[in-house]
Amino acid sequence: MFTSTFTFAKRDYDADFFALDERIAQVARAIPGYLGEEAWENAATGLISNVYYWDSKEALQQLMEHPSHREAKQAQARWLKGYQVVIAEVVGTYGDGGIAHPLAGRDTR
Known part of the structure; x- marks a missing residue:
């Protein structure tokens, strides 16, 4: 399994940002091998992280090569400060099942 974590500092969003963001999310969710996602915001730094979970590096690569993803990379400076x-390989995962998580039930220890 793999994760792709996108951490960013935001500027002002506009309708183009929201449309492209939704398109990328839909593309990701439609790729065979997509396992789920979560988002985090650090109130102290203002940074936001989106974490996508994948069953293979090939599944992740499909998103990275998609035209919408490439479009976002080219336009990111309009909406992001940085x-x-x-990209990380998951070497283990476990939990007690008490919270919903994209990798719940995939315990590997």
Whole structure:
């Protein structure tokens, strides 16, 4: 399994941002191998993180190569002060089942 974490500092959003953001989310959710996503905001820094979960690197690569994703990379400076993407391989996951999570039930320890 893999994660792609997109962390960013936002500027002002407009209708184009919301439309493109929704299009990318729909594309991601339609890719075989998409497992789920979550979003986090750090109130102290103002940074926002979107974490997508994938069952393979190939599934993740499909999103990265999609035209909507490329469009967002080219236009990001309109809406973002800066961003960082981290791609990571999941080496383990576990929990007690008490919270909903995209990887719940996939315990690997």
